[in-house]
Amino acid sequence: MKNGESTTINAAETSSGSKGNVPVGEASAYAATKAAEERATAGWKRGVAIFDFVLRLCAIAAALGATIAMGTTDQTLPFFTQFFQFQASYDDLPAFSFFVIANAIASGYLVLSLPFSIVCIVRPHANGARLLLIIFDTVIVTLTTAGAASAAAIVYLAHNGNSSANWVAICQQFTDFCQRVSGAVVGSFIAIVILMFLVVMSGIALRK
Secondary structure: OHHHHHHHHHHHHHHHHHHHOOOHHHHHHHHHHHHHHHHHHHHHHHHHHHHHHHHHHHHHHHHHHHHHHHHOOEEEEEEEOOOOEEEEEHHHOHHHHHHHHHHHHHHHHHHHHHHHHHHHHHOOOOHHHHHHHHHHHHHHHHHHHHHHHHHHHHHHHHHHOEOOOOEOOOOOOOHHHHHHHHHHHHHHHHHHHHHHHHHHHHHHHHHO
């Protein structure tokens, strides 16, 4: 009787112990699958980081070009009187001065953000650097948009004027001035679109 009980107990213990163990083949297959998924995720994030770096270079070119174009805009008409000289400069309007400051800050930030973008390339799973970039990218997008929007309003008035406020369009006389400030505003909006795309792309990369 005792021998039968001991045999029953041992069999039960053996069957219960075999249920808790995972076969070696299944564990190896799971580990290999997990490693393959991590390598695929790392490769995808590295590709995103490389594209991020290239876009930052393009944004630097657009923002810096807008800053230089606006900051060097100055035109003096060839005719003048004894008391008046007809001249237009970007610093005559606070909106244009703010535009130059905002885009200069954006250009400086984008240059400083390049090392963090390189870190994301070297270490694709470094979410801290990517989170820092997405926060400051959002701030710079806001600042640059404010500067470009204010300058765009002045450019519109320079081209079309406002009959209700008796503001005449000056672009018929200051053609070079208007062409340069219009080009600067376009360049700034290009930088804004790139920055917005960077924010969206970094957000998607953080979710993976």
